[in-house]
Amino acid sequence: MEKDPLKLSHEENLQGSLDHGLDNIIINEIQLLLAEKRTSLATLRTGIAVFVLPLSVLSVLIATSKYYDIIHVMHLLLPLLGICAALITLGAHLVIHAVIRIGHQDRHILEIKRKHSRIAEFMD
Secondary structure, three states, X not given: OOOOHHHXXXXXXXXXXXXXXXXXXXXXXXXXXXXXXXXXXXXXXXXXXXXHHHHHHHHHHHHOHXXXXXXOOHHHHHHHHHHHHHHHHHHHHHHHHHHHHHHHHHXXXXXXXXXXXXXXXXXX
């Protein structure tokens, strides 16, 4: 007994629309992961900038050290060094946190690419 061609066409259309809906969900998930990765990269950039700022201040202090006596400016130097240490700690935390998140997001994207080979051909 043969199937009705109209019914077969309807079933094919239904399957095609289900596949299309699944593809849209997968693409949206990848877009969300890429948006999160961009945010992590921005956090990495900010962490590097926060980390470098105290190093620049310390370089200026060392370069100009012949113009002042450390004993006479110790009351200014100690709080400045404390702020620099805090900024270095904050910058290191931001960088480490961003690198960990980027690795997690990359693994998640690779997992999606392995599961859905049709999507993988569009991504590097």
